[in-house]
Amino acid sequence: MSSIRDKFYLASGYAAGFCIALIMVVILLQIVGRIFGFIIPSAENVSGYALAASTFFGLAYTFHEGGHIRxxxxxxxxxxxxxxxxxxxxxxxxxxxxxx
Structure with a gap:
């Protein structure tokens, strides 16, 4: 049972990392879009949701690893x-x- 739980915690850590990378990509697309004169609709919303998701996925993984958020x-x-x-x-x- 703990093996399945450990896999969920590890997947949570990967999901947090993916969400942080998603934020980076969306922000870079916004920057490039402004340079070339187009906008990315709802980029702020996607970044906000990815930030919330990375926070909570990261909390689960960090708690499991016995770390502290610092x-x-x-x-x-x-x-x-x-x-x-x-x-x-x-x-x-x-x-x-x-x-x-």
């Missing part, structure tokens, strides 16, 4: 103490924003 490329290389201090500062900043 950029970890920098802090994953830091030592444990530096990462703790950085995360503490970010949490205090978030707490300050939420309290105001």
């Amino acid at each position: 950029v970890t490329l920098v802090i994953q290389k830091w030592p444990a103490k530096a990462r703790f201090v950085q995360e503490l500062l970010v949490l205090l900043f978030g707490l300050g924003l939420a309290a105001t």
Whole structure:
């Protein structure tokens, strides 16, 4: 049973990536269209729907992988103490924003 579920989560990750690529293609077509004098009807709607879909598909995949929706490329290389201090500062900043 978990194997099927794992496949759904992986498919969700691929779907999120596809939606992000779709946004890129639609935006590029809009740019090229404006240069050559034509418009793409409903391009904003398609981009908006693809953004919502990529968000929710990405959330499912990230939750399954045990990740957090943030950029970890920098802090994953830091030592444990530096990462703790950085995360503490970010949490205090978030707490300050939420309290105001």
